[in-house]
Amino acid sequence: MRGSEFAELKAFAAVADRSSFARAAEHLGLSPSALSQTIRQLEARLGVRLLNRTTRSVSTTEAGARLHQRIAPLFADLDDAVAEAGAVAGQPVGTLRINTLGMAARQFIAPRLGRFHRAHPGVVLDIVVDDALSDIVEGRFDAGIRAGGRIEKDMIAVRLTPDVRMKIVSAPDYLARHGAPTTPADLAHHACINWRLQQDGRVYRWELHKRGKRLEVATEGPLVTNDASLGVAAALQGLGLLYAFDHAQVDEALAAGRLVPVMADWTVTKPGLFLYYASRRHPSAALMAFVDCLRDRDLQV
Structure with a gap:
């Protein structure tokens, strides 16, 4: 392949990856x-x-999609090979692209940014916070972070956390005004803060489990959101009951007494968080260093 042909294909891959001529041009x-x-x-x-x-968008044609599917992994492998060859004194270098859930970014990545940079100054972290369960292969990410139950079978997964017990919580003043529910049927008489699932737009049905009985309950209330911080803020302000996913924020409020547990005997256990990457790709030294940093128990949240 001539140099000009390689440059053309690399340019095409950059545009297809970003669906934008402007962003691809800046990258190149x-x-x-x-x-x-x-x-x-x-x-x-x-x-x-x-x-x-068009004036507003760029997308691949059928032929372009087929070409991009074939060449994108090749360019990814080339980038990994160049990064490894360019490592100085055994230190990883290059850009590491990670697609992660928001709560994982807050709980695991944010507290470790300084430590990782000091240990591996040659690595640039490109972190995309994404709760929509995007395809990391199609998006040309090196790895993703999500709950274990939502990882495809052809991925290699590295556990970051144990399985977690879900929590229903409320501000004490809400319970003082409305009382505390004790059964799933009681939820119909309470204001509940609901989650909008980004992957398909549905409102999450609360999953409840007690002594072998499993239920999914549709709840109603004054707020529907896809942002964990907003949901916690609403609960703290007494808007209603919260089915909590982001335990870092909730646990702090529980310890301070600003939130209290509700229906603790009905909550379910969910798979913990995993970092995952495509099984057909050899993990780079930068990715392995990042995994080691996330699993460092000295900073476990």
Whole structure:
């Protein structure tokens, strides 16, 4: 393959990855006009249109999607190989792209940023907070972080936390005004703070379990959100009961008495958090260093 052909394919992959000529041009260090010309040259050489362009969006054609599916992993492997070859004195270098749940970013990544950078100054962390369960292979991420029950079978998963017991909590003043529910049926008479699932837009049905009996309960209340911090804030202000996913924020409030547990005998155990990556990709030294940092018990949240 000639150098110009390699550059054309790399330019196409950058545009397809980002669905944007402007972002791809910035990544490649080119002007948008030069990048557009490179893509036109590639399409002319192959005799097929690879990208659909409008004033607002860029997407791959059917032929472009097939080409991108084949070449994207090759460029990822090349990037890994170059990063490993360029490591100085055994230290990992390069950019590490991570797709993570918001609560994992807050609980595990944020407290370790300084330590990781001091230990591995040659690694740039590119962290995308995403609760929508995006495809990390399609998005060209090195790894993702999510709950164990939602990881595809063809991934290698590294456990970060034990399984977690879910919690229903409330502000004491809400319970003083409305009383405390003791059964799932009681929830119909209470205001509940609800979660909007990003992956499909559904409102989450509260999962409850007691002595072998499992229920999914649709609840109603004054707030529906997909942001954990907003849900916790609403509970602290007495808007209603909260089915808590982000335990770091909730546990602090429970310890201070600003929130109290409700229906503790009905909550379920959920799979813990895992870091995962594609089984067909050899993990880079940077990724392994990042995993070690996240699993460091000295900083476990």
